[in-house]
Amino acid sequence: MDLLNMIRDAGVIGAGGAGFPTHAKLTSKAEYLLLNGAECEPLLRVDQQLLDRFAAEIIQGLEAARQYLKARKALIGIKSKHGEVIQRLRYQILAQGLEANLEVKELRDIYPAGDEQVLVYELTGRIVPEASIPLKVGCVVINAETALNVFHALAGKAVTETYITVAGDVPRRLTLKVPVGVPIRDVLRQCGLASFEDYAVIDGGPMMGALLDNLDGHVTKKSKGYILLKKEHFLIRRKSLKLEQARVISKTACEQCRMCTDLCPRYLLGHNLQPHKMMQALSYNLDNHEEQQTAQLCCECNACEMFSCPANLHPKSVNIFYKRKLAAEGIRYQPPSREMSARSARDYRLIPSKRLVAKIGLTDFDRPAPLTEADFQPEYLEIALRQHIGAAAVPVVAVGEQVQAGQMIGKIPDNSLGAAVHASLAGTVREIKENSIVIKVGSYV
Incomplete structure (x- = not known):
């Protein structure tokens, strides 16, 4: 079996949060394979620790993917502040004789x-x-944990676990290896809180993550972090606003200072994304569809909303408003044919991570979250059939069937983009829902 089929059967997806099936990424040819070890979301500590703990394995997985892509070189991007991790990676590259094919490149500590x-x-x-997408310029990007999962796929091991940081205003900040399908509450309890009544939980990083409506969900292969903060925290109040509330507030108070545009990461790369113009269109009820289409270039990184705007308005939310409005009208941005170049002021407008952390009120919680062993013994697992971009997996098990850890329980639909899903712990299939499979675990059977 070749690497692509091993990765496909193992259910490897982008572990950085997007969840794009990795086997589909590797079907093309590229000049560069890039490993994303930047982990720029504040408080998250997964990638930096995996690159430290599993440097040899990640490099082997990365090299296998590079060879399959026939890429000229694989580049590992990691922030220069992680000096010891960088040394370990470079040592492993030399030890494996891969210095001609792999290189560690240091990144600035920016968001x-x-x-x-x-x-x-x-x-x-x-x-x-x-x-x-990056492939347009000869690049394919994968995450550090994804490369680790490629390494495991080479040995026939499916993706049944994910690494999650639990951080914020909690007694214990830690990073855990968690079986997919475990109740989120079981993960949160590891942080040392007896009750979550006064807390809100952000699913993912504090910048791009969304508030959990309730804590009754289950871990997926894309889960990367849970940030717990008191409900009155600035960040929670900001994220609690509904889109319509953010739209009304933004319509009444925008000063047209341009800061949202001047610090926008995509604008600084030369893209025609200008959030201040979307704010202007909203304030004055402008109806220029051609100009509004640029809102579709927004990656929703939240830099404009959480850092740039001096009036604490909601440019990202306004971009989302126009994205949805145009999508409903079937209008899609058509980029002009032009040479792209970064703005000349880019180097002076990058957002330092420490300043961002301070702006969103997380300085007191910006501390280590060490990789820690935890023994999860849930009564039930609930494995989502769609933990990835593409079509939901099709169940290949029946109610009452005994399953083993690592066994495929959902396959990719024929002729579709998708990813297989597997049981993370042994047990008995109790229920097959429209979007998930419920397994009663082990000794509880």
């Missing part, structure tokens, strides 16, 4: 260094065109 298009520019100097 959002982990954005795919920012990463491509920082590592290669190439600019991904508007409304396009």
